[in-house]
Amino acid sequence: MTTTIGDRPSRMPVTSTFTDAHLPRLIEVWLLLAAAAVSGAALLLVGFNPAVWAVATAALYVIAIGVSSRLVENGRKAKDRVARALVTIAFLLAIIPLVSTLWTVLVKGIGQLSWNFISKVGQATFNPATLEVTRTAGALQAIVGTFEITGIATLISVPIGLLAAIYLVEYALTTSHLRRVVTFLVDVMTGIPSIVAGLFAFSLFTLIVGPKAFSGLSASIALSVLMIPIVVRSSEEMLRLVPTDLREAAYALGVTKSLTIIKVVLRTAIPGIVTGIVLAVARVVGETAPVFIAASFTDNFNADPLNGPQQTLAVLAYTGYKFPGKDIAASNQEAWGSALLLVIIVILFTIIARVVARIFAPKSR
Amino acid sequence: MSKRIEVHDLNVYYGDFLALEDVSLQIEPRSVTAFIGPSGCGKSTLLRTLNRMHEVVPGAHVEGEVLIGGNDLYAPGVDPVLVRRQVGMVFQRPNPFPTMSIRENVLAGVKLNNRKISKADSDDLVESSLKGANLWSEVQDRLHKPGASLSGGQQQRLCIARAIAVSPEVVLMDEPCSALDPISTLAIEDLIEELKQEYTIVIVTHNMQQASRVSDKTAFFNIAGAGKPGKLIEYDDTDTIFSRPSVQATEDYVSGKFG
């Protein structure tokens, strides 16, 4: 046989010092199927139960992959495979609640979603001909209330939180007492239970306005108590990520400190700051207890955040279940519908934040 | 557009720590002066006192005088912002603004200060600064690409263009080539040679050949030990420093016996 130059010698079963015995590539799939089949068959004898089946399959699979790898491969690879299996199982366990919640909300709420539900205020109509009271479901008052209360809370929290972060990162010396006090207070604020924030806002407004001082603004104050520490924390982290190099580059051009902060530091950190703000909004938009305490709840349309109770989607979801109207099933439906709306709004926020962050992100090509 | 720098009896402190002791030297306009010496001897510190950049570090302060064009940088009432508009700086690592295009980076000194500039003027400024930094031909057809899309050496020349776009009197460079490959280093050395026609240039370098290639005068700094202040050991024409220095430590350092 002639060999031309450049021909590679045919692959011979040479024992390379770099290779070692290994299990076939799809062994994981096969073992998983086998584990499922074996545990399923065993369970059929004693009575089938999907949860037990999943647990038994997982346990069997971990043992099988560990033992077979130990026998064919070596100890290090066996540990690797077992660890990988355990991590995957942990991941699946972790997303079960998430997927299950989303699924439940979607299934139960989807029937309620309609243009009427979004654009109308829920109300009861009396038909004089049949003497029937029919309730039409509507969440408009809750949608408006959600946007107003969360919007005002954001307008309050973002300037305060961002300025505090700028103070901490750009101005405060490491030895400054004020800095330590601010950091400590932010830590404490992070731990405030939301119900306490609601009580704080409610009693504040009771002191100022008098009894029954329910208002959307009061709820916004409660929410901003929860939002400010999140905004401070996330903005602080983002500002610290801006390299000192960039600040010095601006100073070296004779740019003042304030302009450097606005046009270089903030401009560079803005994608992260926006992401942090949206996470903070997403965190408070679903708050129920503080809003319930501070703004109470109502079926009436009230777009004035300064006077009278306001409704939010989260509170509607709660009251629809806890204090249903005459038609209990309809109220519950309304609750599921508003829960789904809330989830959709949060997802929309997150997508918008992604887009904004992408637009402002530093580009390299 | 270039000024003489005079340093008289300068002590530089970081808090209580005396980093640099009793430095006096004169730097002529339109010349290149190199600062050499082992790490930690205070080269960067001295360089940064020449545009009051060292005081970005809390607690940093100086005793003594630094005169640029006869004006004391440390006289009461001096605004560091105004000092830095006349004394530009190029850093060790190229640091173009990541959110800006090449063009915007060159115009940064104007735009960040909120100064108005017409389109025609800014076009001229971009072109002349990039030409001044020997970068124009490489980037003229992609001025709107991000600064970060350039190679390291190009980024460093972009930073030089950015520094000279504000027409400073003095350009300070702190190890401008230490993060660059040999070809880019040569490009920057050529550039320094040209820039000295117009500017007073002070460059910190760890590279002896570079110091001997680009500089007219060389200052050798040394430090007695960790925690001790750095001192100016010898300051003379570059030729003298490299061929017949008057201090033994200088000779040991330039011939590679330590450092």
Ligand SMILES: Nc1ncnc2c1ncn2[C@@H]1O[C@H](COP(=O)(O)OP(=O)(O)O)[C@@H](O)[C@H]1O
């Ligand atoms: N930001 C700072 N804070 C405190 N000490 C510093 C700081 N920067 C430099 N120093 C100290 O000043 C001395 C001189 O440092 P530097 O000027 O960076 O030296 P070189 O540039 O010659 O390597 C060193 O002892 C260093 O530890």
Ligand SMILES: [Mg+2]
């Ligand atoms: Mg240095």
